[in-house]
Every structure is written in C-alpha cells, then in structure tokens.
Amino acid sequence: MRRTVGGKKSVRGAATDAVNTTIQPSRAKIIVCSSGKGGSGKTCLTRNLAVFAAHAGLRVATIDLDPQRGLTNWYAVRPGEAVAIPNVAVPLSNLDEAMRRAGALGDLDLVIIDTPPGVDASPAEMRQLLLLADFVLVPTGQGAGDLRSVVEWMAFIRREQRPSAFVLNLTVRSAGSFDRAKQRLIEAGDLCPFDIRLYESIRVSDEIGLGVAEMKGANGLSDVRGVFTFAMNTLGLKVPNDV
Template sequence: MGKTSASRKRKIVTIASPKGGSGKTTATRNLAVLAALEGLTVATVDFDRQRTLTKWWGKRPPECAPIIHYEVTLTDLEEVAAVAEIDDADIILVDTPPSVEDHAEAMRMLIDMSDLVLVATFQGGDDLDSVIPWMQYLRQTDIPAAFVLGGTKRRTISLEDAKRKLIQKGELCPIDLPHYEDISQAANVGLGIAEIKNAKGAEDAEGIWHFVRGRLAI
C-alpha cells in the first residue's frame, strides 16, 4: 500500500458514532454503492469486530459495481495507520464500531487521517445524548464533521426536534435516510438501496451522497 500521487487525491470518510445501532454501517454501504455507481474507485474498511460490513460485502453479487474491501483490527495501531496508505481508491469509506471511546488512540489516528467524519444518528433522545458530546469532541479537531440522521420517521415531532438540536451542535446533512424495509432488505442480499429498482429510500441515500461529495469537493 505504497504512497502514490493517487493516494494524495483520495478522500477518507469515517462513519463514527458512540451509539450502537445508529445507522453507521447502513450509511457506509449505501454511500459506497453510490460512489461506485458514479464510477469512482471505492474502498470500504471495516473496523468493527462484528464484521457487519464485511459480511454484507461478501454477499455482493459479482455483477455489481465493484468495491475493494479491507478489514482492520482496531486494537492493532499499525493496521490502523496503514489505512492512510491505501492508494487503490478515489474514496475510502471507514465503518467503525460503537463505543469509540474504548479505542481512543486508534480513533484519534483514524480521525486525523480523515477528510470528513459522518456522525450517524437515529432521532431518539438517547441517540442525541450520545452523539452531541462526540461532535463536541470532533469539533476540537480540525477535521470536518457532520451529523447524518438515519432510520428516521418522517413527519414526526421528534425528528424536527432532533434536527433543531443537532444543528446547534454541528453541521447537519440536510437529507435524512428514513426507516424503510427496502433498505434492510437490500442490505440482506449485499446491495445498496440504489441498486434496487424503484426502491424506497434510494433518492434520500443519493441526496446524502451528494452532500458528502460536495463536502469533499470531488
């Protein structure tokens, strides 16, 4: 994984949130698919011992848009550092486990090499209590970070409340990813929502991808 001119151009997006089950892996795989469908060379990195992203990647049908995949052990700092050396992709999407505070050094290394950190969150009060201090921590670094709401229930008071609270604490992706059965069904067969015809949630995922692409200026 030697450094080349390509490695200087490539962008690293880390999806991280202290809360379990907050849509991190869902965001990672759907962004990876959209980037690949746009013709970018995409790598995904799985930092989570549960290997949810790796299992999804292993199910991808061979004819689908290609994604290069790496598994990294978060406790092995040499492996973490090697992510910065990945030079075979235009964009690298890194999925992380919950309880990021248990791996402070590795997470700090990963954040420092990132071009953007996405803080995935659901709309509930417990979720917000967890991600807001995490965003406060990220804002002490000079790495751009943004909240991305997922698993949302549209037209609910709690979603509007969540948006108002989050926007006070950091950047908020203007598009959220609603809770749709199609999204989990696509994941079960190794696909992103954009790969299913007329699926619910495809336009929302695409909106989030356009936000990420704009923030990365690619």
C-alpha cells in the same frame, strides 16, 4: 506524495504521537462514519455511500474497522455480478495495518471507513483515525437517547477540528421528535440537509448484499443520493456519472 500521520505533521498540520500510518495515493478522500451510538447506521451509511460512489464512477474502497465485521459480512452475501468494491477488514486496534492494506489497493478517489460501536472506549485510536479523515459523518437516530451520545461524540470530533456533520438516519419525519432532533443537532454541529428515512428496502438491501442504488424502485434512493451529493460537495470530489 504520501499522506502521513505519525510523529510528523498530518495533512492538516495536527501533530500526533501515532506510529506511521500511511495511505496512498494522497488524492483519495477519506470519509469516516462513526457514532457514539450503536445501531445508528454507520455500516448502512458506509455501504450505501460506497455503492453510490461506485455507480457514480468513482474508484472507491471501504475499510471495516469493526471486529464484528458487519460490513465485511455484507460483502460476503453480495451477488457476484454486483459492481466490485474493495474492502479491507482490520480492527481499529490495528489502524496502521488497515491503512497499509488500503494503500496497497492502488489509485482511489474515495475511501469510506466504518467504525465499531462504542468509539469512546478507544479514544486514542479514534483520535488517530479522525486525523486521517477528510470528512466525518455521524449517523444518528432521532430519539433522545441517540442524540445524547452523538452530541458528546461530535464535541470530541470538533475538539480534533475535523470537518464533520450529523446525518439523521432511520427517520420518521411525521413524528414530533424529528424536528426536535434537527434542532438539537444543529445546535451541536453541522447537519447534513438530507436525512435517510426508515425504509424496509434499506434493511432488505442490507440482507442481500446490495445498496439501495442497486435495487430497482427501492425507497431510500433519493435520501442516499442527497447525503452522497452533500458529502461529495463538501469534499470537493467531482462525480463522473449521475445515478
């Protein structure tokens, strides 16, 4: 069965005027990482969840819809011996093509999609993308400025009736703003019970083409594991191996 969005009913029954957008196989779950705020950790979350999923034994691929290609550049520095994760790089403006190429990757359990900053600049394309999502993760920092834009973005996602959750990222748990952020976010949507702390090892892993799950003793592994487990439980995806 094909998952089809385009002038027909989507999997969840929402109608759209979009052109045909298909991804095969229908059993692949789709996570979209998006945020109303640049630099909140969309790409970081995408790559760390993808690495975690690959090591957990899931067949996973990523899609980089950001013309700046931060995710694709990370693949370019990824060591040759690291576990292979297929990636499709096509801008959001050509979502149809991105989905066609992802569909051509074959049998997958999970597809994780990284989106460009400034999602509000292309609401039509984002709406089309959201309709494909089984789960939308919205990473955010804990500062007041970050919260304002992600709360607005979450309202948009919820109007589209997509399953979604905020993920607090780059956190400093000892700061008063951490609890205030949790309070603000839980008023505006669902909140992942695990946050990802600000760790140098996460930044470093980014620079050397790895995920924290691939760096021995790296800080942040338990944080990423928490978010991954939360996402898999929400999607109802069975995970073959412990990481």
